[in-house]
Amino acid sequence: MKLAGAITLATASALAYSQDVIKIGELNSYKTQPAFLGPYKMGMELAVEQINEAGGVNGKKLELIVRDDNSNPGDAVRAAEELLTRDKVDVLTGTFLSHVGLAVTDFAKHKQRFFLASEPLTDKIVWEDGNHYTYRLRASTYMQVAMLIPAAVKMNKKRWAIVYPNYEYGQSAVTTFKTLLKQAQPDVEFVAEQAAPLGKIDAGNVVQALADAKPEAMFNVLFATDLAKFVRAGTQRNFFENLSVVSLLTGEPEYLDPLGAETPVGWVVTGYPWYAIDTPEHNRFLEAYQKRYDDYPRLGTIIGYNAILSLAAGIDKADTTETEALVEAFKGLEVDTPVGRITYRGIDHQSTMGAYVGTLAIKDGKGIMTDIEYIDGASVLPSDEQVRQWRPASAN
Template identity: 60%
Template sequence: MKYRSVVIATSMALAVALATVSSSSAQNVIKIGDINSYKAMSANLGPYRKGVDLAVEEINAAGGLLGKTLEIVARDDGANPGDAVRMADDLRLNAKVDILTGTILSHVGLAVADYARQHKVFFLASAPLTDKIVWDSGNRYTFRLRPSTYSHAAALVPHAAALKRKRWAFVYPNYEYGQSAVATFKSLLKAAQPDVEFVIDLAPPLGKIDSASVVQALADAKPDAVFNVLFGADLAKFVRDGETRDLFSGIEVVSLLTGEPEYLDPLKDEAPKNWYVTGYPWYLIKTPEHMEFLTAYQKRYNDYPRISSLVGYTTIKALAAGIDKAKSTNSEELAKVFEGLTFLSPSGKVTFRALDHQATLGLYVGRTALQNGKGVMTSYDYLDGAKLQPADDIVRKMRPAHTQ
């Protein structure tokens, strides 16, 4: 009996000691729960995670935040809104994360934003482009870093109007991102060029394009210009079939995202020529803040950054700035300080607008070309994200009143 009592007492003491160590360890760590389509969009999420890890390493090497180290706890959302919500629940209840971040697909980002609203947990949406996440479905706890579909369209419309092409065709993935990008582009282009005609809309399912049929339908419609919103494998198939059938000869193409290395580089010498695009010409950007990021990234990974690397890095820098200002990881406190928060990114100063929680991170716009057997942007204009937004009174009409 004495032996058993000693064993029980020892076991209890050990359990208490382990719990104390565990509690002490938890108190010294700020956990950030990242939800993303790591498997479905690995070409984007591999570089994204490199950018995230680089920022975390820099912050921890400098002493961390609030006397604590940062730790990333990642979950794969399976490119599915339902899975994303389950992962958010797991991160909040089991992993005990302080903050949620991430997502790249618009419909997934919207699902996590709604979860943040319901559970009053702070969520920094890194990369979903849908306008709804900060407007129609906006909420107190959700902020978004990357420029929206509206911003992307607004950046390209002045160049599209300057082309003076009358007959426009549209190619886009048939889900929230593609639909909203095209709707905005049409609206803004019509305002800039009232005589424009929209001759055909082609909206294949995401990841399931029949590119030969799409190219043939475009050829039959005889447009003067094409607005393309395809990306990834869909874009590659469209470009290859379009080149094979000589679709692009004599047609201007204005294209979202195509200048990003994730989508341009895999095409190699098949990359589109002379398209007007949004992208990320990391090899041309010589500002001090970008050169600092580029040097650190290349030293750490012996590789060049993609736009996803920039987004991942900037996401963590934004969270660090917010936590430092709030002196807390409490969701209510973060929601307060992020409204109007300004911080320095590799693209320059960025502010989260109090009006709609949209960051003013800008866009790089230019033409594509082939150089040394690969697609590049030959020059660029950097457009401030603050100047790519609709008027404040328009935003107020779209944003839920209780979040303003």
């Protein structure tokens, strides 16, 4: 029965590929995370337009079919099923929130269909819960935390506080931060920890609880509206004065721009300083995006753009959208992107796309990143030996 099912899936994929278009099924949390996913969709659309104008992939045009997952794992699985059965898509991509990404990762495993998780950050997607059919584009929580550890160690602070959204992304980021900082600085103490419900932070009480512990430094994992509320409450209470901070994602325009003049100066962050990147590949992308949309890109734009580039490169290499051929094609796949060349690792299906690290400042009433450095994702990935301990042997 399993063989018959596999043949049916392969036949369906081959029939779809034989048509004039390649259908990319994308599902995401557009309604609940518009700041990131609006620009993300625009990045995807730009990449599709450019590829189609250049002749498509193996002579076939790309078609993007989008569904909303309502930030709900159950809705995401239903949307993925609909994309496969009703829309007859050739490949699946997308998801934003980590627990939603994990649900679709499991769906791809059981349906034996290729899935490129473009944005969710949880390490489990490629390690503990990794599977044969799923690859991931964006630098994970482990990778981005590892990028911040050198700055945290350089701060030479002993008493650390932690604040994070209480779901998979925040929990995994905190676990990694504690582990890596302890390894680098054994005498560190974690004196306060606040886990806020996603999108429902009681910012004043959270700030007060952290301040009561008298920390010397803080690791922040909050983003979006939770971050804005937290920064405002912390500023009003002078909590950030003389407090050293490292922070995930805060330098991304989606979350930095709304802070404006309230930007917490001096925080060391990961982000996307589009205005300060001067490379030929990024300049070409920036010019094309601004010409198309009369706007500046956000990090979501880059993720969406790179997801389509990756799928196009993988399908071109495989010369088919058949699942097993795509899985093999993505092993060691190299893709030239606006942030440089990235590679999809065969051992864990994680791409080497990196991130920018810098220090927050204010210019003309707006938050910016200064002293930026692009950290190649390959430099902060765990060893092959460590991956083998985390990832199921059956996942490859």
